[in-house]
Amino acid sequence: MNFDLNTEQKMLKDSARNFFSREADKEFIREMENDEKGYSQKMWKKMARLGWMGLLVPEKYNGEEMGFLDMTVLLEEMGYACLPGPFFSTAVLSVITLLESANEKQKKRLLPKIADGSQIITLGWIEESGTYSGKGISAKAELKDDNYIISGTKLFVPDANTADKIIVAARTDNSPEDPDEGISLFVVDLKGDLKGDLKGDTNNKSINIEALKTIRSDKLCEVTFKNTIVPKDNMLGEPGKGWETLNKVLLKAAVAKCAEMSGGAKRVLEMVVEYAKMRHQFGRPIGSFQAIQHHCADMLTFVDTSVYMTNMASWKINEGLPYEKEASMVKSWVSESYKKLVSIGHQVMGGVGFMEEFDLQLYFKQAKACELAYGDSDFHRELVAVEMGL
Amino acid sequence: MDFAFTDEENRIISEIREFIEKESTPEMLEETHKLERIYGGKLGREFIKKFASNGWLCPSWPEEYGGINSSAMLTYMIKNEMAYSGIPALFVGAHMAGPTIMEFADEKMKEKFLLPIAKGDLEFSLGYSEPGAGSDLLSLEMRAEDKGGHYLVNGQKTFNTHAHVADYHWLAVRTDPDAAKHKGISILIVDFKTPGITIRPMITIVGSRTNEVYYDNVKVSKDCLVGEENKGFNYIMEALDYERMFPFAHYRKVFENIVEYAKEKIVHGEPLSKKPLVRQKLAQLEIELEASELLYYNLAHVLDNGKVPNYQASMEKTFVCELDQKISAVGMEIMGQYGQLSKGSKWAPFDGEMEYYYKWSIVETIYGGTTEVQKNIMAQRGLGLPRV
Numbered sequence: 087m088n089f090d091l092n093t094e095q096k097m098l099k100d101s102a103r104n105f106f107s108r109e110a111d112k113e114f115i116r117e118m119e120n121d122e123k124g125y126s127q128k129m130w131k132k133m134a135r136l137g138w139m140g141l142l143v144p145e146k147y148n149g150e151e152m153g154f155l156d157m158t159v160l161l162e163e164m165g166y167a168c169l170p171g172p173f174f175s176t177a178v179l180s181v182i183t184l185l186e187s188a189n190e191k192q193k194k195r196l197l198p199k200i201a202d203g204s205q206i207i208t209l210g211w212i213e214e215s216g217t218y219s220g221k222g223i224s225a226k227a228e229l230k231d232d233n234y235i236i237s238g239t240k241l242f243v244p245d246a247n248t249a250d251k252i253i254v255a256a257r258t259d260n261s262p263e264d265p266d267e268g269i270s271l272f273v274v275d276l277k278g279d280l281k282g283d284l285k286g287d288t289n290n291k292s293i294n295i296e297a298l299k300t301i302r303s304d305k306l307c308e309v310t311f312k313n314t315i316v317p318k319d320n321m322l323g324e325p326g327k328g329w330e331t332l333n334k335v336l337l338k339a340a341v342a343k344c345a346e347m348s349g350g351a352k353r354v355l356e357m358v359v360e361y362a363k364m365r366h367q368f369g370r371p372i373g374s375f376q377a378i379q380h381h382c383a384d385m386l387t388f389v390d391t392s393v394y395m396t397n398m399a400s401w402k403i404n405e406g407l408p409y410e411k412e413a414s415m416v417k418s419w420v421s422e423s424y425k426k427l428v429s430i431g432h433q434v435m436g437g438v439g440f441m442e443e444f445d446l447q448l449y450f451k452q453a454k455a456c457e458l459a460y461g462d463s464d465f466h467r468e469l470v471a472v473e474m475g476l
Numbered sequence: 477m478d479f480a481f482t483d484e485e486n487r488i489i490s491e492i493r494e495f496i497e498k499e500s501t502p503e504m505l506e507e508t509h510k511l512e513r514i515y516g517g518k519l520g521r522e523f524i525k526k527f528a529s530n531g532w533l534c535p536s537w538p539e540e541y542g543g544i545n546s547s548a549m550l551t552y553m554i555k556n557e558m559a560y561s562g563i564p565a566l567f568v569g570a571h572m573a574g575p576t577i578m579e580f581a582d583e584k585m586k587e588k589f590l591l592p593i594a595k596g597d598l599e600f601s602l603g604y605s606e607p608g609a610g611s612d613l614l615s616l617e618m619r620a621e622d623k624g625g626h627y628l629v630n631g632q633k634t635f636n637t638h639a640h641v642a643d644y645h646w647l648a649v650r651t652d653p654d655a656a657k658h659k660g661i662s663i664l665i666v667d668f669k670t671p672g673i674t675i676r677p678m679i680t681i682v683g684s685r686t687n688e689v690y691y692d693n694v695k696v697s698k699d700c701l702v703g704e705e706n707k708g709f710n711y712i713m714e715a716l717d718y719e720r721m722f723p724f725a726h727y728r729k730v731f732e733n734i735v736e737y738a739k740e741k742i743v744h745g746e747p748l749s750k751k752p753l754v755r756q757k758l759a760q761l762e763i764e765l766e767a768s769e770l771l772y773y774n775l776a777h778v779l780d781n782g783k784v785p786n787y788q789a790s791m792e793k794t795f796v797c798e799l800d801q802k803i804s805a806v807g808m809e810i811m812g813q814y815g816q817l818s819k820g821s822k823w824a825p826f827d828g829e830m831e832y833y834y835k836w837s838i839v840e841t842i843y844g845g846t847t848e849v850q851k852n853i854m855a856q857r858g859l860g861l862p863r864v
């Protein structure tokens with residue numbers, strides 16, 4: 087076993103740490119909370135120039151063709167910086183979905199535009215039930231001549247308000263025996279001025295997008311399709327097999343989210359320990375009290391276990407080994423650990439941790455948002471139980 | 477990064493597994509269980525001598541001292557395999573005294589002890605705790621007076637678990653009562669057959685034995701001093717770093733039995749394992765066992781890179797031992813009424829194993845440094861928080 091990053095990963099980590107400390111201070115993070123788009127196009131372009139959008143994209147589609155582990159190294163730093171924005175939906179969620187399901191022609195058309203930063207793509211799958219399950223998908227896609235006609239409402243779609251395209255999961259079979267069957271994936275153009283890129287779907291007035299107000303002010307949207315016409319060629323993968331793809335995407339995205347959470351957790355621990363050393367009460371630093379020391383030791387344990395667990399699952403994905411059980415173990419563990427860690431952090435910080443002007447609240451909200459994304463602890467524990475043969 | 481074991485590591489582990497399968501008898505396993513897995517029982521010694529002849533007891537030691545020069549990783553794997561299989565797994569000689577002798581003792585002492593330790597011929601008992609010195613080990617008072625050619629030792633030790641089955645005492649004594657607390661402690665190796673030593677049993681909640689040891693004007697030759705006089709506390713701290721590497725696979729075994737029980741026990745027409753709450757609890761333990769494994773093997777990784785783990789060892793100890801208690805508590809919850817049934821009782825699942833571990837696991841967060849002491853270490857060494 088080897089728990090260390092390799093030289094390239096260390097370099098990626100350092101350059102990401104430097105980049106975000108320069109480009110994304112906490113004033114910027116707060117601005118983004120109130121920004122309608124939720125990201126800065128200037129910064130997006132810089133990130134694209136560093137090759138980060140195309141980190142997972144193969145070289146033949148103008149990407150960097152780096153591994154999943156490299157991506158988690160980068161995401162840990164984004165989490166450390168508490169950075170919001172459409173990076174995750176584009177460079178992780180959509181790239182993984184496309185790599186898992188798109189045909190050669192579709193990859194050629196879509197991936198280079200992600201890699202060069204010119205397009206934001208997101209994925210819409212959850213509906214009213216709020217669950218990540220095939221059962222929850224009832225949006226319909228009906229074949230009519232050379233097009234599919236899509237109707238339905240997707241919820242909690244990240245960054246749809248700024249996305250150029252959306253990958254939508256919809257039913258092409260309304261009454262399959264297994265609810266995970268009969269779901270297909272489609273690429274749908276969201277922006278009129280980009281029509282012609284994927285020929286045909288000009289009827290985008292049939293799509294309504296509304297950003298929802300959320301705890302973290304990240305841009306989760308309701309996206310409603312009303313008889314949206316999508317060319318047949320925009321279907322990803324085989325008809326009816328969309329859930330197979332989404333299941334892989336769910337688990338990989340879950341691990342990737344854990345990297346973000348691990349990074350956030352590291353930063354919270356640093357802030358809290360620094361405060362405990364500096365803050366004096368009863369004539370001594372509060373960090374000299376055992377009650378505080380034990381809180382901090384618990385936080386350190388949450389950080390280390392989160393990092394090791396995330397790296398282990400990420401390595402499995404990276405190496406092409408079975409990762410299903412590990413991915414769920416990790417998402418369950420890290421979601422809960424990060425939430426607890428922030429909560430302990432609040433206890434150590436006392437009143438100031440609760441104030442808007444102090445950064446802890448940013449991470450508190452990040453922890454909840456990340457916990458909910460791609461399955462919470464209970465959800466993944468049940469998947470672990472299934473993997474254990476219970 | 478690489479989270480797989482090498483083929484060579486896996487090969488040696490399966491060789492060891494086969495050996496244990498072939499050589500361990502029910503009687504030896506029963507004796508070991510009664511001794512709470514400490515080394516020194518008659519059948520355990522016979523078994524471990526054969527086991528050790530392959531270099532597996534102190535695998536990381538050089539060949540001249542009976543090891544196979546293995547990596548820390550392989551050593552950790554072997555220790556965990558020993559824990560899983562129920563053979564003797566708690567050694568003072570091989571795991572604590574030996575490494576300290578190797579590091580700090582003179583050649584004569586190395587010659588005398590290292591090879592016999594690695595061959596399983598000798599076992600030690602740890603002589604640290606006293607009635608007034610538990611977590612606060614620096615307050616130990618057992619006195620060793622310099623009488624020219626020998627020390628004269630007087631005082632009392634408690635919780636010296638191996639004492640009734642070991643050959644030698646790894647004894648912490650105060651050689652300079654006037655110096656600062658940490659500068660007056662020395663380590664002596666004392667033969668338990670020396671006149672003036674009395675060993676009295678202390679019986680635990682599961683009926684296993686630990687000991688009080690009394691020294692009444694015991695003459696100990698100066699040849700028995702480990703390293704330098706009054707440097708003992710440094711050696712103890714060093715050795716504690718070795719002790720704080722807690723294999724956890726014996727509780728994985730317990731966990732596997734709980735899972736099996738949940739799958740097989742039918743309540744109201746369906747197995748317990750189909751109940752959502754039971755599934756959640758078992759999955760949580762599985763997850764924490766995975767985390768334990770990573771904390772444990774990370775220690776080996778650190779050692780193999782030429783560093784000494786410090787706060788990480790405390791973290792691993794704390795995490796694993798708290799998990800041991802969770803496994804025991806969850807097992808009791810899942811077995812419900814049946815969990816309370818003791819060994820030999822009609823209806824007892826796994827012959828009362830759950831009831832036994834529920835009692836025994838109390839000790840996990842206490843021995844080898846309490847959870848609270850470990851958390852102090854993590855906060856102070858790991859995070860640089862100030863001592864009072």
